[in-house]
Amino acid sequence: MIDEAENQARLTGVRVIHLETNRALREAIALYRRCGYIEVDAFHAEPYAHHWFEKTLP
DSSP states (O other): OHHHHHHHHHHTTOOEEEEEEOTTOHHHHHHHHHTTOEEEOOOSOOTTOOEEEEEEOO
16 A cells, blocks of 8 residues: 555655654554655654654655
């Protein structure tokens, strides 16, 4: 699913994808890291988000 989302983003000209997740969602955190997303500083004040990620698309 992430691959398809990245492909669709590329088709529309998106160069950087941002994701966030809650600390309880360990599987999501591991998946994002495996897919090449790096943890970055918070990019909004969502109260239930504890981890923020980004990936620059090739």
